Amino acid sequence: MFQPAAKEKGIRLEVVRSPHLPQIIFGDRLKLRQVLINLLSNAIKFTVAGKITLSAADAATDTTDSPKAQLFTFSVTDTGAGISEVDQSRLFEAFGQTESGLAAHQGTGLGLAISTEYAQIMGGQLDVKSTVGKGSTFSLSLIAAPVKASIEAADAQLLNRKITGIAPNQPPYRILVVDDVSLNRKLLCQLLTNVGFDVQEANDGEAAIAQWQDWRPHLIWMDMRMPKVSGVEATQRIKALDVGQRTLILALSASAFEENKETAIASGCDDFVRKPIQASEIFEKMAQHLGVRYLYEDTDEALSLLDDEPITPEMFTRTTAAWRYALTQAVLDLDDEAILQMAALPETEEAIATALQKCVQNIAYKKLLQLLQEAEAVSSSTSSPLCNCSKRCRNAS
Known part of the structure; x- marks a missing residue:
């Protein structure tokens, strides 16, 4: 996913995996994936030269299929400009802007703010260590239990069946x-x-x-x-x-x-x-x-979000950053009235409005959050330069 962007900038992208790491852990796959996507997206955005390393490690155990929960750490390290201690306090705010971000005409958007919330929802923590002029390391630490592939396959088959x-x-x-x-x-x-x-x-x-x-x-x-x-x-x-x-x-x-x-x-x-x-x-x-x-139900087909017209993250990129932020907050707060009000706004496309209504009807908040996060990642990687202020320019949304 990120190799083309890294190659275009001349950045080396590495993946380092601990030899003790189990093949499968029990946890929220979608939230973990989205946090890593956000961290890698920001690393590529703010790194001009050098390399970016994605590493995954755990506390060493005698066996990879131990049923006991253990600490796992997923880190993204870059050789970018680094972040000052003063700026680090603003990093996890929505649309936070740092000195290095201003220099690069880039902002963090919603990515880090929601990554922090996702980390907390998973019972984990998101930390940053950075040195100006040398680079940064963002680390997600969480407790999870390894599971065997056969167990996950059985659970996945069960969860895909409609009650x-x-x-x-x-x-x-x-x-x-x-x-x-x-x-x-x-x-x-x-x-x-x-x-x-x-x-x-x-x-x-x-x-x-x-x-x-x-x-x-x-x-x-x-x-x-x-x-x-x-x-x-x-x-x-x-x-x-x-x-x-x-x-x-x-x-x-x-x-x-x-x-x-x-x-x-x-x-x-x-x-x-x-x-x-x-x-x-x-x-x-x-x-x-x-x-x-x-x-x-005697079927292995998962219930789709939309039966007629599929909805994609790209559809949400046509909305403004402020609109996406407001909708994200409404979903996180489970504020169905606010979601439906946004669906009724004149600027909301008909296809998106229909999707929001069906999300509320089917209680598909997780799917909606996933679409919003993917849209934010796409928007962040393709957005126009920002002005020198803490908010996005209108043409960047």
């Missing part, structure tokens, strides 16, 4: 969905109802407690951030009243910070899922905690 219902001879599972945003509730309720769960909803923590007392659901999907009575407080009160500990509570949060997960678990939540939600993860968590068994 059509609940297998027979199981109890009628009662599920309570709690979220102060109406559209968020409706989407999750519809997803669960379509499969066959018995679903009710509550718009705040106080209502959730009352409905729990009256209905005694098997499982509650609890949004953590709500006005009045928060999800944390509601969970604590329900768990205190639930003497038999029969109700499972799974937290939902748009926050990318690990401490929010720790707070949710400490309040009594049985598990934690980050927004934007994915249908596969929702069903997987419910199977894990409830033991529910599903019926699957």
